[in-house]
Amino acid sequence: MxxxxxxxxxxxxxxxxxxxxxxxxxxxxxxxxxxxxxxxxxxxxxxxxxxxxxxxxxxxxxxxxxxxxxxxxxxxxxxxxxxxxxxxxxxxxxxxxxxxxxxxxxxxxxxxxxxxxxxKYQVAFNRRFDHSYKHVRDVVREGKIGNVHIVKITARDPKLAPISYLKDSGGLFLDMCTHDFDMVRFLSGSEIVEVTAIGTCLVDKSVEKIGDIDTAITTMKLSNGALAVIDNSRQAVYGYDQRVEVFGSKGCVCADNATGDTTSIYTVEAVTKNKPLWDFLERFNDAYVEEARCFIDSCLNGAEIKADANDGLQSIKAALAAARSWKLGGIPVKVEE
Amino acid sequence: MxxxxxxxxxxxxxxxxxxxxxxxxxxxxxxxxxxxxxxxxxxxxxxxxxxxxxxxxxxxxxxxxxxxxxxxxxxxxxxxxxxxxxxxxxxxxxxxxxxxxxxxxxxxxxxxxxxxxxxKYQVAFNRRFDHSYKHVRDVVREGKIGNVHIVKITARDPKLAPISYLKDSGGLFLDMCTHDFDMVRFLSGSEIVEVTAIGTCLVDKSVEKIGDIDTAITTMKLSNGALAVIDNSRQAVYGYDQRVEVFGSKGCVCADNATGDTTSIYTVEAVTKNKPLWDFLERFNDAYVEEARCFIDSCLNGAEIKADANDGLQSIKAALAAARSWKLGGIPVKVEE
Amino acid sequence: MxxxxxxxxxxxxxxxxxxxxxxxxxxxxxxxxxxxxxxxxxxxxxxxxxxxxxxxxxxxxxxxxxxxxxxxxxxxxxxxxxxxxxxxxxxxxxxxxxxxxxxxxxxxxxxxxxxxxxxKYQVAFNRRFDHSYKHVRDVVREGKIGNVHIVKITARDPKLAPISYLKDSGGLFLDMCTHDFDMVRFLSGSEIVEVTAIGTCLVDKSVEKIGDIDTAITTMKLSNGALAVIDNSRQAVYGYDQRVEVFGSKGCVCADNATGDTTSIYTVEAVTKNKPLWDFLERFNDAYVEEARCFIDSCLNGAEIKADANDGLQSIKAALAAARSWKLGGIPVKVEE
Amino acid sequence: MxxxxxxxxxxxxxxxxxxxxxxxxxxxxxxxxxxxxxxxxxxxxxxxxxxxxxxxxxxxxxxxxxxxxxxxxxxxxxxxxxxxxxxxxxxxxxxxxxxxxxxxxxxxxxxxxxxxxxxKYQVAFNRRFDHSYKHVRDVVREGKIGNVHIVKITARDPKLAPISYLKDSGGLFLDMCTHDFDMVRFLSGSEIVEVTAIGTCLVDKSVEKIGDIDTAITTMKLSNGALAVIDNSRQAVYGYDQRVEVFGSKGCVCADNATGDTTSIYTVEAVTKNKPLWDFLERFNDAYVEEARCFIDSCLNGAEIKADANDGLQSIKAALAAARSWKLGGIPVKVEE
The missing domain is CATH 3.40.50.720 (NAD(P)-binding Rossmann-like Domain)
Structure with missing residues (x-):
């Protein structure tokens, strides 16, 4: 150096x-x-x-x-x-x-x-730099699960953000799901072609008043023929619930939540384990370092950018299609419309 | 007696x-x-x-x-x-x-x-009599996870049935998903109002030739306002993949796959565990006994029927709506249409 | 037939x-x-x-x-x-x-x-016929974990038996641990050579009054040079705690407790799972059938007896050595003494 | 500041x-x-x-x-x-x-x-500062598992250290087990009174030539009447195997190994998960920071020292007793001898 x-x-x-x-x-x-x-x-x-x-x-x-x-x-x-x-x-x-x-x-x-x-241009899709998600992606790329059939993502925030923030956030799909749409693309190695979204307001009625939703399920058709689905909630009281699963012709690979420790407690009532980590700063702590390290490496040594401007663009396109599908009552919307 | x-x-x-x-x-x-x-x-x-x-x-x-x-x-x-x-x-x-x-x-x-x-009339929805699923339902009913927001079901058969069977099966939604639609109703305690389904043929192209699909994702709106999603595959090579999850305002309850034993093997390559049980006879072995026992109990002692004719009807209605949504290219279809 | x-x-x-x-x-x-x-x-x-x-x-x-x-x-x-x-x-x-x-x-x-x-003579060592334990033994026999270094067994009953029963039971080592000594031999494929035992009365002081103990740790040297250890308790309030582990030059294989179902509940307080099965009848339900089936098969078709009289003898020898070691204050006792 | x-x-x-x-x-x-x-x-x-x-x-x-x-x-x-x-x-x-x-x-x-x-004097018992171990200790202290009956520790290094290092290491008990003896004291809140150790050379015969062992099981009696056991190996090929368990009158609490990620792969052959972290630097990475932070806090603000000179002394006493027991063929040795 x-x-x-x-x-x-x-x-x-x-x-x-x-x-x-x-x-x-x-x-x-x-x-x-x-x-x-x-x-x-x-x-x-x-x-x-x-x-x-x-x-x-x-x-x-x-x-x-x-x-x-x-x-x-x-x-x-x-x-x-x-x-x-x-x-x-x-x-x-x-x-x-x-x-x-x-x-x-x-x-x-x-x-x-x-x-x-x-x-060089890198977009901050930090999840691409998380150990578990990278491992899932590698398993898929190496063909260990064969052809991709279904990508499933659960993404639930631990706590509803303040309404003042949500008001200017662009709505659930643009604010929260862009990470998830990016994960669908990242894990499948394929583009999102068509999006269908249903959503509702179950966490807090104030969200409805600002014209937004806090709970949603989005399904997708991908360019390689596979299907995908994301379920989102603005509030999972037990912690930051972030899980992915890719199912294919030869098997299935998934990443479970990360927990704060590895303890179990056995009592006459139940077996208790630690909850998922609380928020994105805890959960993706190392991923933040890794994404910066990779960017620096690209600038200094020409290493490939792992989340580029086009990735940023595609994720927004999918989010806009999802928002449109939801507003149209759940009919399918092509991403390239 | x-x-x-x-x-x-x-x-x-x-x-x-x-x-x-x-x-x-x-x-x-x-x-x-x-x-x-x-x-x-x-x-x-x-x-x-x-x-x-x-x-x-x-x-x-x-x-x-x-x-x-x-x-x-x-x-x-x-x-x-x-x-x-x-x-x-x-x-x-x-x-x-x-x-x-x-x-x-x-x-x-x-x-x-x-x-x-x-x-007395009981329909053979054996899953309602499975220990794990009953436990999930009880947790929901007792309010331990609060109001239901999202029901998620994964239902994947281990092996594609013969085409000769599939030809007369009524198609994926009517043949395979009726159990899952019943589970959505059973776990949520709510009716299915609207269904949207996307599907495709990824396991075996012969399925396409008989006008059917082998991979599908179905989303639903329920009468209590909650959302639901089912993902299906006719073939999961690693075994009978049957998982459910109910997410609510106060938490989440899920049932994972059952495995043949509880062993783990640690080697220089990996940690290996046992696969999910292979098929419905293995997985729901005890549930078959339990459903018969409950029916006998109803006949002899007047105990409540736990899966009645209306349950059978509602599940078919949802399946027909799903099949229709799929055929119409994924637009939402009301169950009461 | x-x-x-x-x-x-x-x-x-x-x-x-x-x-x-x-x-x-x-x-x-x-x-x-x-x-x-x-x-x-x-x-x-x-x-x-x-x-x-x-x-x-x-x-x-x-x-x-x-x-x-x-x-x-x-x-x-x-x-x-x-x-x-x-x-x-x-x-x-x-x-x-x-x-x-x-x-x-x-x-x-x-x-x-x-x-x-x-x-034909078969002793009722039902654990040899349990799916998980057989799997552990098979993994060891097939050399997947290399040479055996350490065998570890946890065996805890859910509830203290009545003192009236314990009085004539022969004591912890002869009553409760013979199964465990047999497991050490079964899993390692080796004989117990020397035994050292420490024990005490922590569950209930009435046990001490009848000259017995309710909590013990027993270590062993095996004929193939490996070491073994068993920990026992007469009362584990959370259920029948039965786990085994075999550690070797190429890895480790273990069998965890069996549970009544596969559910998990996530709440703001904790993640809770189902407890271990409650007693030996629940846990070894299938093993009882399997041991009888194997015996019948031996009688009718000459199949090998999988738990013979010598197995019964060796297990008692080890138990007697353990009891002697404990009474002598924890000094090592040869099994062939 | x-x-x-x-x-x-x-x-x-x-x-x-x-x-x-x-x-x-x-x-x-x-x-x-x-x-x-x-x-x-x-x-x-x-x-x-x-x-x-x-x-x-x-x-x-x-x-x-x-x-x-x-x-x-x-x-x-x-x-x-x-x-x-x-x-x-x-x-x-x-x-x-x-x-x-x-x-x-x-x-x-x-x-x-x-x-x-x-x-102020702090000894570098880094494990006392690990999240999982602290959690186990807290659960014990808060009385959630009642009175302590048995403490169990598995401590296996991933790879045999060079013989040149081992020669001057003081032997397995003094070099490797002092951490474990400290954990027994830390988790139980009690002193080690008597130690019995058996050991052998199974990983590499070169260890025997320098008069040492690479595999051992040590049992202890504690001052509160509880029992404890540690099993050690100089080489667990699957990674740094570090687990603790405390069993008591009201339950049991344990800490499992930490893994590099949370992925699972399901294929026709098996379900595979990630291995334990490879060595103490990976496993106790955060504990090293935390122990230093606590020491600094003690010096600057008078916070209590969490691993003091007496802790260092007691751990050595137990190790010396273990070494002596092993050399004497496995007879019990009092720590205060």
Whole structure:
């Protein structure tokens, strides 16, 4: 390692801090050299804590710094696409929090611009970097379960997010399911062709009032002929319930929930085991490090990007089709419509 | 126990023998006193083996025997409804193999006739009598998982049945999924309102040639507002894959596959465990005894019938809706249409 | 099958009834033709229930019946050896409840007599016929875990037996651990050479008053150089805790407890699973049938006896050595002393 | 946090680096300000990597540095006790790798000196800081399983260490089992009173040549009347096999192995799961951080030391008793002898 990758971070919220911490302490090949946030004080505070030398209010100044090799875009969702375009024009490699955008007409130009600029672009589909999910994918790719017939995903959040957050989240399918649509593609190695979604409001009636749902089942037809299904809930009181299963002609591979420990308690009443880990930060703790490490490796050594802009695009397309199917009362909607 | 319930069995095929064996050896309260089959020799053979005193070619003669308190209808599917009606008219209690019929217009008269006759009528939904499934249902009923949000069922047969059988089976939804639709109703305590089904042929292309499918995902809306989903395959090479899960406002309860033993082998390559039990006879061995025992108990002591004619009707209605949804390209179909 | 094996049962207690039920309903190759018990009424009652034609007060009369091919000795422990000798002299094949006797000087003559008479002799080590334990043994025999290094057995009864029973039971090692010593030999395919035992009274102080213990750990050296350990308790409130593990140069194989069903419940408090089955009748239900079936098969078709008189002898030798080690304060005791 | 705890590290080997890495990146409250190693170059290299300002060849110079609040003793085992004494005399808090020493007469003075100096002293029993083991201990302490009857520990290394290492390791009991004896005390909350050990050489005959064993079973009587047992192997080819179980009057609590992921693969041959984690660095990765964090917390805020010098002493006493029992052919040896 001759030279560390010099990184600028755009945004200074929770997820930005998570990445900065990982870059500072877990990935020796990287160095955070700048941070930008419209809330300058917040950026300064983090800069102080992590000894980041350059602090900006305007991300464009950060992009103007020739020492910056790559940026992590951790600002609000609506800024992801314009910042991506500006960063690509500035010749920076880009790690962008998901989603790139919620509108196709704003994602397409990003793909064009990064192609033109020839920069690396990674979308933060952290689950692709989780040990268990990678193992499932590898088992599928190696043909151990034969041809894929059915992909099943359970994705349930532990706790309903505040209504204030949900209001601007884009709705269940765009906010929560994009990870799951990406998993369907990742695990099957196939594209989503058609989507049918049913949904309802069972966790909290306030969700209905903002025109959204909190419980849904989405089925899909894939380009290789296989079927897929996702079930979602905004609230599983026992923890972050994240399971996947791929069934094929020669067998089945699945990943169960991760738990906090491996204990069992036997009493006259029952056998008790530990609950699933509580949230995505606990569950995908290592995956966050791994996704950053892979991005740095791509920038420094040309390693393949494992979650690229097209992956970001396809996942949004599927989510939009699901949202449309649900609104139309559950009729099938083609993704390429 | 003053007097055993005198039973006549109609049909002398595999499932008839299974019931006769259970009635003879596992249920002291019952006695098989007659058997009828159009193949008289086959009936005679079984009669000899189990010391059944009366053997008939025509089931109507069996129904005419005043010593017979109750009948087990184990003849071919197309005979279930006419035999049911004749048995009801003869005042016999009836245990009928599933399905009652595949056509609603032939099931309705059965319900009317048994109502008129005031006889007991049980449909052979054996899964309702399985320890694990009963436990799941009890947990739901006791409110331990709160309000039901999602019911999920995986039902995969270990091996594709012969095409000759499949040709007359009524298709995947009517042949294989009626058990699963019944489980959705049984576990949720709620009715199926709307069904959407996608399906395809991935196990064997011969299935496509007879106009059927071997892989399907069916989603449902239930009368209590909950959602449900079933995934089916005609062939899971690793065994009879039968799992259920009910997710609710206060938790989740599920039943995993049963295995042949409890061993684990740890080697340098992997940790290996036993596979799921191979087929329905292994898996629901005890459930077959239990369903017969409960029926006998209803006849002798007036205990509640746990899978009645209406259960048989509702399951067929859901299956017909699913088949229709699939044929219409996956649009939602109301069950009451 | 030309002729059923004609069986006489000696004893009419709980275990006798269990065997009679299995012979009557589960094993078509056998027929119980006689029963003897010093409590004639009890014998008559069972005879009536199972339609057994000959009832005796004196077991010698049963042995005198030339129609009887084989006997099941289910009378009290102190009668096992004299009845065995008498039965052998009468030329009957013998299935004997465990133990043959608690004293070596009374077991040796049994072995001599059955050798002289050339009759089949099976001891009721039912665990050898359990699916999981057989699987463990097969994995070991097939060399899948290489050379055996350590055998570990956990054997805990669900509930302390009444003190009245324990008083005449011969003590923990002779009453409870003979099954476990047999398992060590069965799973390792090796003899027990030296035994060291520590024990104490923790479940109930009444056990101490009768000079016995309720909690023990016994270690062993085996003839193939491997080590073994058994831990015992007279009371595991959560159920019948029976687990085995064999560790070797190439891996490890173990059998976990069997449970009543396969359900899991996830709530905000915990994940709960079903408890181990409650007692030996539940846990080894199928093993009882299988051991009888194997014995019948040996008598009728010359199949190998899978738990013979020598197995009964060796297990008692180990138990006596363990009892001696415990009484001597935990010093090692050779089995051949 | 006003001021970080200033730490000096003595030794620059593998375990020293592990602690330095954790202190640098995972524990914000600490700062490594000095490192000493007789191999000065090695110390310098690490100092450079972690920006440690003071590098010494002689640990006494480090102890002389008034900025150093606490030391991590990571030098060779024979130096632990003299360095501990010198550090105590210098008024430094001490975190000492295990064991303090292998001889009682060299451990006692350490305890005296730290008492006199009033400094904090923690022994590196990392397992006390593992999530699962802590959970087991908490369940026991809270009385959920009632009075402790039996403690069971399985401790098997994945791979035989080189003979060159084993030769100077002090033997299986002193090198490998001290962790396990500490776990018996930790989980039971009770002292080890008497030890009986049997052992043999089954993994590799070279171990026998150096007068050691590679396979052992050790039983114990505890001061609260409970029994305990440990089984050890120097080589479990399937991974680092570390399991504990505490059985009591009201139930049982156990901690199973941790695995690399949560996947299962179902095929026509078997169900395969992931193996246990490979070694102590993988398995106790988080426990290493936690033990350091707790020590820092004790030094800065007076929190209780969770593995103190007496714990180190007691574990060695039990190991010495075990070694003596084994050498004497398996007779019981009192710990206080």
């Amino acid at each position: 001759d030279r560390k990758l010099q990184i600028g971070v755009i945004g200074a919220g929770r997820i930005a801090q998570l990445h900065i911490d990982n870059l500072a302490y877990r990935i020796p090949e990287a160095e955070v050299v700048g941070i930008a946030d419209i809330n300058f004080e917040r950026a300064e505070e983090i800069a102080k804590k992590y000894k980041i030398i350059n602090v900006y209010e305007d991300y464009k100044e950060l992009l103007g710094n020739p020492d910056v090799d790559a940026v992590f875009i951790c600002s609000t969702t609506d800024t992801h696409s314009p910042v991506s375009i500006a960063a690509a024009k500035a010749g920076k490699h880009i790690f962008c929090e998901k989603p790139i955008d919620r509108k196709l007409e704003r994602i397409i130009p990003v793909l064009e611009e990064i192609k033109k600029a020839g920069v | 003053d007097r055993k319930l005198q039973i006549g069995v109609i049909g002398a095929g595999r499932i008839a023998q299974l019931h006769i064996d259970n009635l003879a050896y596992r249920i002291p309260e019952a006695e098989v006193v007659g058997i009828a089959d159009i193949n008289f020799e086959r009936a005679e053979e079984i009669a000899k083996k189990y010391k059944i005193i009366n053997v008939y070619e025509d089931y109507k003669e069996l129904l005419g025997n005043p010593d017979v308190d109750a009948v087990f209808i184990c003849s071919t599917t197309d005979t279930h409804s006419p035999v049911s009606i004749a048995a009801a008219k003869a005042g016999k209690h009836i245990f009928c193999e599933k399905p009652i019929d595949r056509k609603l217009e032939r099931i309705i008269p059965v319900l009317e006739e048994i109502k008129k006759a005031g006889v | 030309d002729r059923k094996l004609q069986i006489g049962v000696i004893g009419a207690g709980r275990i006798a009834q269990l065997h009679i039920d299995n012979l009557a309903y589960r094993i078509p190759e056998a027929e119980v033709v006689g029963i003897a018990d010093i409590n004639f009424e009890r014998a008559e009652e069972i005879a009536k229930k199972y339609k057994i034609i000959n009832v005796y007060e004196d077991y010698k009369e049963l042995l005198g019946n030339p129609d009887v091919d084989a006997v099941f000795i289910c009378s009290t422990t102190d009668t096992h050896s004299p009845v065995s000798i008498a039965a052998a002299k009468a030329g009957k094949h013998i299935f004997c409840e465990k133990p043959i006797d608690r004293k070596l000087e009374r077991i040796i003559p049994v072995l001599e007599e059955i050798k002289k008479a050339g009759v | 006003d001021r970080k705890l200033q730490i000096g590290v003595i030794g620059a080997g593998r375990i020293a680096q592990l602690h330095i890495d954790n202190l640098a990146y995972r524990i914000p409250e600490a700062e490594v300000v000095g490192i000493a190693d007789i191999n000065f170059e090695r110390a310098e290299e690490i100092a450079k990597k972690y920006k440690i300002i003071n590098v010494y060849e002689d640990y006494k110079e480090l102890l002389g540095n008034p900025d150093v609040d606490a030391v991590f003793i990571c030098s060779t085992t024979d130096t632990h006790s003299p360095v501990s004494i010198a550090a105590a005399k210098a008024g430094k808090h001490i975190f000492c790798e295990k064991p303090i020493d292998r001889k009682l007469e060299r451990i006692i003075p350490v305890l005296e000196e730290i008492k006199k100096a009033g400094v």
